[in-house]
Amino acid sequence: MSELEGSAGTILLPSGLAAVSVPLMAFLSAGDHCLVVDSVYYPTRRFCDGTLSRLGVEVEYFDPHIGEGIAGLMRPETKVVFIEAPGSNTFEIMDVRAVSDAAHACGAVTMMDNTWATPLFFRPLDHGVDLSIHALTKYPGGHSDVMMGSVSANNATYGRLRDTQMQIGVNAAPDDTYLVLRGLKTMGIRLERHRDSALALAQWLEGREDVADVLHPALPSFPGHALWRRQFSGASGLFAFRLKGEARTAASFLDALRLFGLGYSWGGHESLAVPVDLSDRTIAKSSGDGALIRLQVGLEDVIDLKADLEAGFAAANTL
Numbered sequence: 001m002s003e004l005e006g007s008a009g010t011i012l013l014p015s016g017l018a019a020v021s022v023p024l025m026a027f028l029s030a031g032d033h034c035l036v037v038d039s040v041y042y043p044t045r046r047f048c049d050g051t052l053s054r055l056g057v058e059v060e061y062f063d064p065h066i067g068e069g070i071a072g073l074m075r076p077e078t079k080v081v082f083i084e085a086p087g088s089n090t091f092e093i094m095d096v097r098a099v100s101d102a103a104h105a106c107g108a109v110t111m112m113d114n115t116w117a118t119p120l121f122f123r124p125l126d127h128g129v130d131l132s133i134h135a136l137t138k139y140p141g142g143h144s145d146v147m148m149g150s151v152s153a154n155n156a157t158y159g160r161l162r163d164t165q166m167q168i169g170v171n172a173a174p175d176d177t178y179l180v181l182r183g184l185k186t187m188g189i190r191l192e193r194h195r196d197s198a199l200a201l202a203q204w205l206e207g208r209e210d211v212a213d214v215l216h217p218a219l220p221s222f223p224g225h226a227l228w229r230r231q232f233s234g235a236s237g238l239f240a241f242r243l244k245g246e247a248r249t250a251a252s253f254l255d256a257l258r259l260f261g262l263g264y265s266w267g268g269h270e271s272l273a274v275p276v277d278l279s280d281r282t283i284a285k286s287s288g289d290g291a292l293i294r295l296q297v298g299l300e301d302v303i304d305l306k307a308d309l310e311a312g313f314a315a316a317n318t319l
């Protein structure tokens with residue numbers, strides 16, 4: 001992981017969420033201020049609003065499109081800026097270099113959850129980020145049978161990160177590590193397939209009458225597309241789309257799917273679909289009134305996946 005991320009060192013943890021919470025605990029103390037992107041993975045928000053707040057850290061959420069404007073939110077006590085790109089479920093792309101530079105100008109450490117892109121499609125440390133976080137549970141594991149997380153850090157931050165991990169005592173298990181190492185051997189070719197199949201389905205969905213909107217950074221119609229192109233070298237298999245009209249419900253659509261399973265933890269070989277709940281957002285509320293559905297496009301044949309989604313539309317359209 002250090003080689004892939006271009007980092008000074010990497011720590012392994014028993015879950016992706018532990019790879020979020022341990023670095024936050026390593027670099028934040030009572031009285032500090034922490035800036036977190038509003039489109040962050042929901043369990044990260046829960047940790048920030050729960051444990052971090054209880055420990056006396058003030059957490060403030062910011063617009064994923066803020067760019068260098070983040071300088072206006074920095075305070076002397078701002079110690080961490082936490083980002084995730086694309087945003088969870090709504091896929092906003094941020095200017096990673098602009099945010100990192102503004103954070104560093106005020107002495108804060110930057111952390112990025114890089115799970116969506118994997119280091120094959122984005123390397124945060126090359127864009128000024130100090131710590132790159134992964135849920136290895138997702139593409140690196142790749143088979144939905146292991147949970148693990150990693151944090152890859154630059155020279156300036158690795159010592160404190162590793163020391164905090166040893167103080168707390170959260171380490172990855174050797175058998176899990178073996179599974180992730182095995183998954184990494186095929187991650188390159190799996191991701192090419194996830195990327196190609198997801199984009200093919202996203203383009204197909206975009207042309208449908210019963211779809212209001214497709215949220216996929218590699219589509220030219222996506223608002224963050226230019227920013228994505230400038231920074232990322234590929235897109236993975238996770239994106240979302242919105243059904244047109246309130247009569248088409250997520251439940252009717254999802255119940256008709258057979259190949260797509262219902263499940264949250266993506267990155268494995270099987271396709272998954274879930275309804276998206278954005279009620280935690282304070283700023284980055286995606287606009288539109290139809291049901292938002294997130295797809296993880298797996299390794300199955302695109303023709304079969306399309307047929308499965310057709311059945312979903314048929315069910316949603318008859319209501």
Ligand SMILES: *Cc1c(COP(=O)(O)O)cnc(C)c1O
Nearest residue numbers: 015016017041115135137147148
């Ligand atoms: C899944 C996920 C996590 C958490 O990983 P777990 O191993 O399930 O704890 C963290 N961040 C992102 C973006 C994720 O998708």
